[in-house]
Structure formats: structure tokens, C-alpha cells
Amino acid sequence: MTRGSGARGAVPTVLGRSRRGSANADVATRRPPGPVGQVAALLWLRIAALRGPARRRVALGLAALPALAVGATLAGAFAPRGRVDSIALLMPSAWLFFLVSAVVAAATGAGGRQLLTRDQAVALPISPAADHLGALLLAPLNIAWSIQVLSLLALTSWVVGPLPGLWAALALTVAWIVSCTVVGQAAGWAVELLRTTAAGVWAVRLVATGLAAAAVVVALTGHLAPALDAAPTQGVVIAALAAAGGSSWTGWFAALGVLVGVVGVSWFAGAWLVGLLHRRPALQQVRGETRAHRRRPIAPTALRANLRVDHAAVWRSAPLRRGIAALGIIPGAAAAASGLHWSMVPLLPGLVASGAGLLFGVNAFALDGSGAMWRETLPGPPRTMFAARMLVVAEVCVAGGLVALGAATLREGPPSTSQVVAVVGALVATTAQVVARCARWSVDRPYAAALREARDQPAPPGAMASYSAQLAAATTATGLLYSFLAGGLPAATTVLLTCAFVLVAYRRLRLVAQAWSDHATRTRVLATVAGARA
């Protein structure tokens, strides 16, 4: 759009009409941008909105993934090659797991992340294809996606070794990563579209439960290895390795052609599905917002009254409800299917707790939305509201962790005392870690976030990537520590260590609570999450 110098001639407007004498007469239009141009404009807006350190953090974050990918490839290529033949047998399973997780991530995330929320983008002409492209571009901001991509690259280069043909295997690996991401995205849109139909929600639940049950049955009946051996990824992996070794290029070209075709078809299917989805009412959300809720007696204490409203904010939010269910069930089912040993089970609570933090804990006061300012006008010590909110974050961490642990331990025999203590300790320690970090982020860096629609997230995509990386690093390190402790160290050591974790987290929480008691700080946080001016 350009503005003229002020001449009042009749200039065609976007509607092809002319307005003589109007101030708008100077406005000329040109061909609107396509999906790439629209996404570029949205990205520019996102980057322009960043200031100072935030912009530097995003630049570093964007540079980190390619740098890490190169590092993982080089490290894999030149790593010691002991047991490489036996590990190579796992490649098809690893590739298959990437496809499954790409589909699950897009399906549970209601299609994926968005450059602008629907509320923000409501007045902008953003096409379904641009929405689709934006979600694809933001896929790497998922820590699970990034770690798996790095693992696949490292695994491929390690199995092939520093051969001249390594590039061919890596090219096919990258093609697999791209195609899985695009297929997963399209599948995510399809699931979301199904959810908007009359019985769609139940249909999706039925299919998801059926698939999870089938996976567990296959695992429990000892058919997992034959099933994985029959996976179609075998052909792609063999083609990649054959080309890298210089023995055959036919399979490589064929696999690459198929993957490119899959990307093309999935891209158009995804854009078409988004178009359909944009025209559908969000039935689940509408039902939730128009149904009557049973009245309960007034809560006996101020803390319980605060908790009740906070529980409602979590359990009546479609994205949060879905996220909590996925958090508990998916890691648990995966662990059950793979027959996770007791010594590795302590890794699970941290995984779930960091996911729970990412659902809403990192911006916990956004649960109130625009009601945050009203709640601040109610009398009562600020720490009551703070305590209630952090309790809810902790509850979700613990609840998700217990579900995952319950599922994960189905196949294992009775644990030893040290293993039980280690698992419980991991649950407590990682929950404390996540709650303390979430409290600090919620007070230091609040964002206005509705958490109303299925794709809503508590913070912008860049911030979420940063949070997920930090939480994953912290909780994984803690999980590994407890995994080591589960190996047979005295339970008293584990208990003492857990107390130390809790004390550190408590101290951090106290510091944040002090900051929260400052009126100006509280006002800044609440006004931000309420979408008002502080």
C-alpha cells in the first residue's frame, strides 16, 4: 500500500471503485502477497515487537539449531564406532518414532503453533495456506522435535561414518524429517477438523484410545520387535545407507522422489484442511462456553476459594485439558510399550512436569485473562492468590506424573525400595523445580494469553522455545540423577537429595513471592495478562 502526495484524483481502490475527494483516494493497492509474503510479514511483526535482550535471545536461538545440527552430524561421523552394527538396526524404529511423534504433537497441539493468535489476526487477511506455513515454520520451536532431529542426524552420520557418501544419507534424513513434519501437520489439521464435527471429539478419543491400547497389546504380547521390523521406514533407511556406501543409487532416488511427492501432497492437503477448518465453528469450545455448570457451596477459606476459580480456569480450558491428558498418557504409553526399566522410570516425572509447566505454568497469571485486574481489586493478602496459583501448577505436574508413572510401570515387576524412593523423589524434585521456575517467569515475563482456543499458548513461540529448552535441560538432568540413585544407592541419600531440591525451590519461591507482594510488580503482571495498561 502506498500513499500519494495528496492529489485528489480518482484512483482505483481495492474494490475497483473510485472515491473522488476522499482522503482514501490516494491509497493504491497492488497484488496482495501469497502465503510466503504473508508469513514473512507476520514474522517481521514478531521480530519488530522484540526489544533488546529478547531480540538477541531469539537471534541466538535461531542460530542454535543449525549450529547444533552441524555439531551433531560431525560428532556422529567421527565418534568411536563400537557397536555401530547393532545400533544401526534401530534406525528404522527411530525414523518411525519421529513420524509418530510429529503426528501426535500436531494432533495434540490442535494443528500447531501460530504466528499470531486468532484474536490478534482477526482483522488481517491471512490465508489458510499462510496459517499452515506458519505452523510448519514454528515446528522446530518444539524441544521434542529439535532433539529428535539432532538425534536422527547424529545417528545417521554415526552409522554411515565419515564416508564421501555421507551427504546422500543425510540428504535423505533431512527429506524424511521435512516430510514427517509436513505429514504430521496435515494429520494434525485433519484431527482438528474431525473435532469440529458433531461426534468428532468422541471419535478422536476413541481412535486415540484404540491406537494406544493396540500399541500396549502389541508390546505386552511380545510382537513389538516384529512390528518394528515390518515398518515401512526400513526401505528408506536401507536406501540411504546403500547410497552412502556407493552400492546403489536407485533406491535413494526412488525414496527421495516419494518423499518429495509426500511433502507436496501433504502440503496441499494441509492447506486445504486449514481452509475447511477456518470455516467451521469451534464446536467443543462453544459447547464449553455455553453449558451450565453445577453450583457448589461457597469455599470455606480464601485459599480454597482462589483454588476453585483457578481449577475452573484449568479444567474448563480445552487446550489445557487436552494437554494434561496427553502429558500423562503419551509418555506413559510410550514407556509401557518400550518396557522402560525401573532405573529409567525416574526420567518420566521430569518430562511430564516440564510439559505441565509449558501448558500454562510459565505464565500462570494469564489463567485469569482480563479478570486479573478484577481479582486484584478483591481484598486479601496477595500471597493467597500466589500460593493458590502455584499449587495448581504443582497439582498438574504431580497428576500428570502419576498417570505416566502408573502406565509406565505396568510391565515391570515389583520395584526395590531404592527404586520406589528414587521415582517418588524424582516426582517431588522435578515438580518443585518446575513450579519455582514457572513462578519466576510468570512474575518476570508475563504475557497476555487467552488460553481459550485449542491452539492458544501461554507465551509467544520464541519464549515457549526458550522455556521448553530450559525446563527440559533442568528436569532431564534431575531425572538422570535420580535414575542413577535408583541403581541401588541408599534410600536415605535420595531422601536427603530430594529435601535439598525442595529447599532450593522453596527459597526461590519465597523470593518470587516477595516480588509479588510489591504492589508495582503485581500491577505490571496483572495489567499485562489482563491486556490492560499498567
Add this chain to the structure above:
Amino acid sequence: MSSAAEPLTALDDEPAVRVRDLVVRFGEVDAVRGIDLTVPPGGSVALVGRNGAGKSTTLRVLAGVVPATGGTVRVGGVDVRRSPLAVKRLVGYCPDVGGLVPRATPWEHLQLAARLRGLVGWEARARDLLERFDLGGVADRVTAGFSHGMGRRLSVVLAAFHAPRVLLLDEPFDGVDPLGVDATQALIEAERADGGAVVVSTHLVGLAADACEVAIVLRGGKVAGTAPASSLTGPEGEHRYRAMLS
């Protein structure tokens, strides 16, 4: 309805609201630059002015939500800076933006307010207010599904629910249908008749004149003029008002 809250220590002969040289600064922005305001018990004042004039910020300071940078603010005889909690017990505040927890129902909002304000026997008044504002039928639905006008009406209900000594209404008429406007006007009248003070911030000068005796025109964070609210309506009044704004 009765309150179990601690006894209020405000002096009876004090104005319900007394503001002297109020200054509010956000970073490098001076949102309010020296406002004086007095509202007696039973009195009503309208804050009018352009966007960014400092109306909402002034109300947030009175509600104890935003701390003042400078000046003196006493509400019901209580210093807002020293006892923001006591002030929150005295006032009822309808924020200009939303003001509702999206996934809580109106009834749950009222329950939370009743618990934190220490109210007992509040249910009848809550039902009455909800009916008067035509919200009785949606009292158990989450507010995320409400229209803008419904949300505004519920915010007014929540502000007036505990029969506050000072009622602060920020844009209570924005997007509200005529019946909702009538209900709000009647509520303001009743509040004043009970000795409560009312401060209304609005862009709708005509409605402000119906609700309030005095209008204070704010411009650039300062008081541009004070006049009987009714004198700012009609062609001449509008001309006078625009002159104060510019």
C-alpha cells in the same frame, strides 16, 4: 447481607474520595500529572476526556490496583498508599477492560468476591443483581462465551455486589444495550441514595450527565475543567466540552 470484614476506620466527615496532586508515571510516560478530585458521600463525579487523558489510571489508583507515583489519595478516609487492602474493602471497581475470569461463571465470581470480602447472606442480593442486569439465565455459564455487553453488565454487578462505600465504574456503558444502561443508571442512583459515592469514567457525556452531578474533564493527565455534568450536554454543552478537550 453483612460483612465480616474488620470495622472500617474512616472518618465520617471525610469526603468519600479525596485526591490531591495525583501523579502516576509508567516508565517515561506521565499518565496522570497532578489531578485533584473530591467526591462527598452520596456524590457522583464523571471523569470525561479523550483517550489517554488519565481517566482509567485515576480510577485504578482509587481502586488500589495501581500505586500512585505521587500525591495523596484517600478513599473513605483511608490512605490508598498505606492501606490498599482496606481500600479494596471499601470500593467496588468495574475495570475498563474485561474484568472477568474467562472460565469462571458469574456465580463463581460472586462466590469468590463474597468469600474474600467476608460477606454472609449475600445470595439474595447476588440473585437480585443478576436478574436486574438480565444475567440470571446465564449465571452458571462461563464468561468466556459472553458478549461484550454482557461482560460489561456483569462487571458492574461485581463492582456493586457488596454495596461499596465508593463505586468506581470505568466505561460501564460501553457496548451495553439500553436496558443495561438503565439498570446501571438505577444502580448508581440507589448507591448514591444509600450514601455511597460514585465515580464514573466514560466517553459518553450524555450518559455521564444522567448519572453524575459533576463532570471533570481530563486532558493530558491534568484537569482541563470542572462543570456540572448537565452543562456539557446539548449543542452548547457539546461545544463547551470540545473546547475543553482541544
